[in-house]
Amino acid sequence: MRLKIIEHGRSLVNKLKLGMIRLMARVRVPDVLRVMVYRPAFFGTPYTAWTQAVMRGPSEWNIGERELFAAFTSHTNQCRYCVGHHRATSSEVFGNERFVQAALDDWHTAPIDAKTKVMLGFLEKLTREPQNVNTADIAPLRAAGLSDGAIEDAIHVCASFNIINRIADALDFELPTPVGLARSTEILLTRGYQ
Amino acid sequence: MNDRYERLVKHLMDAVLVGPGVADTKLRQAIEEFSARYGGRTGTQADEVLPTLRPYIEKVAQHAYKVTDEDVQALQQAGYSEDAIFEITVSAALGAGLARLERGLAALKGGL
Numbered sequence: 001m002r003l004k005i006i007e008h009g010r011s012l013v014n015k016l017k018l019g020m021i022r023l024m025a026r027v028r029v030p031d032v033l034r035v036m037v038y039r040p041a042f043f044g045t046p047y048t049a050w051t052q053a054v055m056r057g058p059s060e061w062n063i064g065e066r067e068l069f070a071a072f073t074s075h076t077n078q079c080r081y082c083v084g085h086h087r088a089t090s091s092e093v094f095g096n097e098r099f100v101q102a103a104l105d106d107w108h109t110a111p112i113d114a115k116t117k118v119m120l121g122f123l124e125k126l127t128r129e130p131q132n133v134n135t136a137d138i139a140p141l142r143a144a145g146l147s148d149g150a151i152e153d154a155i156h157v158c159a160s161f162n163i164i165n166r167i168a169d170a171l172d173f174e175l176p177t178p179v180g181l182a183r184s185t186e187i188l189l190t191r192g193y194q
Numbered sequence: 195m196n197d198r199y200e201r202l203v204k205h206l207m208d209a210v211l212v213g214p215g216v217a218d219t220k221l222r223q224a225i226e227e228f229s230a231r232y233g234g235r236t237g238t239q240a241d242e243v244l245p246t247l248r249p250y251i252e253k254v255a256q257h258a259y260k261v262t263d264e265d266v267q268a269l270q271q272a273g274y275s276e277d278a279i280f281e282i283t284v285s286a287a288l289g290a291g292l293a294r295l296e297r298g299l300a301a302l303k304g305g306l
Contacts, residue, residue: 002263003279003280042213042214042284043209046205046206046209047206050199050203050205057198078257078259079258080259130293131234133298133301134301135301135302135304137301138301138302138304155295158294158295159294160291161291162287162291163287166258166286169259170261170266170287172261172263
């Protein structure tokens with residue numbers, strides 16, 4: 001974490017919150033959580049409200065698929081911190097780590113269903129070269145049977161993670177220990193993002 | 195944009211770009227806009243951002259994993275507080291994310 005004020009907490013309330021989280025989680029407070037509780041009105045509260053709706057609200061995509069989109073976007077942005085958390089969370093839901101890793105390594109050849117495959121192809125382009133995305137890119141998604149609602153939901157996952165990937169890398173979030181990662185995965189699957 | 199998310203995205207934009215902060219709202223908006231241009235946003239007028247901030251914002255917008263300790267130290271040496279650096283970082287990240295959101299949804303609606 002490059003900013004000491006986020007590492008240690010800004011206000012007394014902020015410091016107390018970090019202390020409570022540390023006691024409850026019994027591990028180092030993840031840097032992403034530090035960012036959310038530091039000046040929550042500026043970023044954490046509205047960001048997590050949106051992300052919770054996108055990742056856990058009603059959608060044609062199940063939670064494992066949305067976590068895969070999050071991991072995939074993070075992988076495309078080379079954000080190790082976010083890839084680690086969301087690969088683990090998606091793997092936990094699917095009960096299959098190799099399947100998720102195969103999708104991250106090469107979505108063209110991964111043993112995933114056609115809808116997920118074309119969606120990953122679109123999210124890769126939207127993350128890597130958004131200026132070249134146009135209406136023609138939507139045709140293969142519809143041809144695979146995806147509804148506009150499903151496409152829209154995946155675009156929101158991609159947008160949300162394009163934001164947090166940049167914050168994580170610019171501020172240099174500390175990678176979790178295996179125990180910390182397991183604890184974060186558990187929290188993402190029980191409490192979600194809020 | 196989908197009604198379910200429109201209000202939530204608007205809240206986030208308001209908080210980061212017009213809410214209380216250390217950095218001037220004009221500066222935060224200019225940073226968001228500058229960053230969004232790397233994400234395919236076109237057709238809007240962007241204020242130029244200060245030369246001291248440009249390299250950092252360009253990195254966050256294009257390849258944030260390349261940001262180094264020295265990049266952040268350079269901002270501190272230029273007089274930006276940690277609170278301000280946080281706001282600058284979030285504004286740049288927001289621009290990158292929102293530009294992709296706009297681009298993706300515009301393509302879906304057949305407007306690109």
